[in-house]
Amino acid sequence: MNISRLVVQEIAHRFLNFVLAVVGVSIAVACLVASVTMIDAGEIESQQLVAERQKEVQEAGKKLNDEMRKITKGLGFNIVVLAEDEDIAAFHAQGTPTGTMPQEYVTRLANSPIVVINHLLPIVTRKIQWAEQKQTIVLTGTRGEVPQAHRDPKKPLLDLVPKGKIVLGYRLHHPRQLKPGSNLTLNGRDFQVAKCHAERGTVDDVTAWVNLEEAQDMLGMQNLVNAILALECNCATIDRLAEIRTEIAKVLPGTQILERGRKALARAEARNKAKKTADNALAAAEESGQQMIESRKDQANVLVPLAVVGSFAWIVLLAVGNARQRRSEIGILRAIGLGRRAVLVLFLGKALLVGLVGGAIGYASGFLIGTGFSGSLGQSLFDVGWLLVALLIAPALSAAATWLPALVAAGQDPAIVLQEQ
Amino acid sequence: MLISLKHITKSYNTHANNVVAVDDVGVSVDSGEFVAVVGPSGCGKTTLLLVAGGLLSPDSGEVTVDGIDPYSLSSEQRARFRAEHIGFVFQQFHLIPYLNVLDNVLAPALVTGDTNARQRAGRLVERFGLSDRLKHRPGQLSTGERQRVALARALLNQPKVILADEPTGNLDGDNSAEVLKELQTFAEQGGAVLLVTHDPDAVAFANRQVVLANGQLQTTPP
Numbered sequence: 003m004n005i006s007r008l009v010v011q012e013i014a015h016r017f018l019n020f021v022l023a024v025v026g027v028s029i030a031v032a033c034l035v036a037s038v039t040m041i042d043a044g045e046i047e048s049q050q051l052v053a054e055r056q057k058e059v060q061e062a063g064k065k066l067n068d069e070m071r072k073i074t075k076g077l078g079f080n081i082v083v084l085a086e087d088e089d090i091a092a093f094h095a096q097g098t099p100t101g102t103m104p105q106e107y108v109t110r111l112a113n114s115p116i117v118v119i120n121h122l123l124p125i126v127t128r129k130i131q132w133a134e135q136k137q138t139i140v141l142t143g144t145r146g147e148v149p150q151a152h153r154d155p156k157k158p159l160l161d162l163v164p165k166g167k168i169v170l171g172y173r174l175h176h177p178r179q180l181k182p183g184s185n186l187t188l189n190g191r192d193f194q195v196a197k198c199h200a201e202r203g204t205v206d207d208v209t210a211w212v213n214l215e216e217a218q219d220m221l222g223m224q225n226l227v228n229a230i231l232a233l234e235c236n237c238a239t240i241d242r243l244a245e246i247r248t249e250i251a252k253v254l255p256g257t258q259i260l261e262r263g264r265k266a267l268a269r270a271e272a273r274n275k276a277k278k279t280a281d282n283a284l285a286a287a288e289e290s291g292q293q294m295i296e297s298r299k300d301q302a303n304v305l306v307p308l309a310v311v312g313s314f315a316w317i318v319l320l321a322v323g324n325a326r327q328r329r330s331e332i333g334i335l336r337a338i339g340l341g342r343r344a345v346l347v348l349f350l351g352k353a354l355l356v357g358l359v360g361g362a363i364g365y366a367s368g369f370l371i372g373t374g375f376s377g378s379l380g381q382s383l384f385d386v387g388w389l390l391v392a393l394l395i396a397p398a399l400s401a402a403a404t405w406l407p408a409l410v411a412a413g414q415d416p417a418i419v420l421q422e423q
Numbered sequence: 424m425l426i427s428l429k430h431i432t433k434s435y436n437t438h439a440n441n442v443v444a445v446d447d448v449g450v451s452v453d454s455g456e457f458v459a460v461v462g463p464s465g466c467g468k469t470t471l472l473l474v475a476g477g478l479l480s481p482d483s484g485e486v487t488v489d490g491i492d493p494y495s496l497s498s499e500q501r502a503r504f505r506a507e508h509i510g511f512v513f514q515q516f517h518l519i520p521y522l523n524v525l526d527n528v529l530a531p532a533l534v535t536g537d538t539n540a541r542q543r544a545g546r547l548v549e550r551f552g553l554s555d556r557l558k559h560r561p562g563q564l565s566t567g568e569r570q571r572v573a574l575a576r577a578l579l580n581q582p583k584v585i586l587a588d589e590p591t592g593n594l595d596g597d598n599s600a601e602v603l604k605e606l607q608t609f610a611e612q613g614g615a616v617l618l619v620t621h622d623p624d625a626v627a628f629a630n631r632q633v634v635l636a637n638g639q640l641q642t643t644p645p
Contacts, residue, residue: 003526003529003530003532003533003541008519008522011522011526015521016521330515331519331520333517334513334518335519335530335533337478337505337517338506338576339505339506339507339531339533339534339535340506340534341498341499341502342498342499342502343499415478417473417478420473420478420513420588421473
């Protein structure tokens, strides 16, 4: 015979009292565990949502960069730096620039820390008469891309046209059956055809590209260029052109900047906006997730203390009732020699069992409730730490609630109890 | 002298006044003696018994049981003292309702932790004719059986003193005789029995009787 047997036998005898106490503890623990599980689930859901959004944004960004690469590759250079004396109206009317600026400008631009444009290409270009063929053409001299000092070397968008070579537009090579390797004479100067472009449906179809120096010679424009072509970065802000103009003006005061290919850029802008929208959606998802977690925390902050206090009061009531029921029993146990500490152990032992069983049931219930609201997260929410906390806190709560009634029961005078009988 | 009560006075404070339950009473019970305290209800018999049992501290007077003043001990020491030296039998039996017969008999071993208690309990149960009732709970026993269980419980720790408060109050003639005979046997084997009763038949089993009326001794012990 020992105290634990007495505890177990008493529980079996007054099983309803035990069950009611277990239910009280279970509810408190279930509220706590369900709240914690739902908060954890919220955090995981939020993280998953944000991760999905991040993936979408990354994919959108990738797609955007790819689109921009394709667009700009197709467009060629979309920024034109023109000389101060360029008549823009005439430029638009004729399609070729007439103003000139020193070739040294391109070197100055390349050596500047400017980031809003890249792939600098100086050109001289002019409408001329192809005397031998009696055809008006556009002669463009190019030296190839000028590497920018502060950037990593990049693959040039246009290859250098070597001296003695010529690249022909469709309307120049096709009617004459010219092919790469064919020879021709342009205004008294012999060239070998290096490349023949397919039809583009633009002024390029009547353009002949030669080496910059040769073009300058032919046009009498030594050390001068008509324009510097460049490619704008997608890193520019919404008001790209103004920004580019401001930046270039710091290096080349007086020059004029034009942007070409607005339609394609509009698509890029749309992509930019899409990316921004995705970024906003990501931020909104993060905020929404945070709000959901905060809301669940607010609910838990009210519900859990209420459940704990309610459970505590419930167990106190049950313990008081139990102590009253056992008054005679405690009286005789005290009379036959059981000390106060032993009586305390009798009550607190039961309370600890109530707490352990209630904690386990409460944890299981709370976990099921919490995961029930959280879809398929299930196992990932299981936290052995919280299980241990439940199995420690519940007996502590139960013992604390039973402490005072147990103390009163242990302190009752057996003589009075026996006399009452 | 196993039980020595000298000049015991005990009063209870109620809302209205101070009630003197026992007034300057002295009783002694030696080894081998069976003493009955008789008197009408409310005369202080139970109070005297509780004082003797170390359960109710007297206002004044001297108490010794087996040579020890139980009230000089701490509460925990006094509880253990009761478990080791005194057996109690009550009119209402005071069995633990959720324990079976064997466990009820073994209850005093909770305190002593005596490893031989189970063997002794077995012998007591057999002696009191309860062998076929071992697994029964008090609610499943007759009143006579319940009192026999209570008696077996009182004897488990082999006390030198038994204090019995109206042990036959709820029993029929045969069962009363059986219980009283057991008490008589206990005394004959060297124990001391202090029986509180108002049953004249019970007194016949005692070596001598002490009469209490209004908390005072009416007959001086020889």
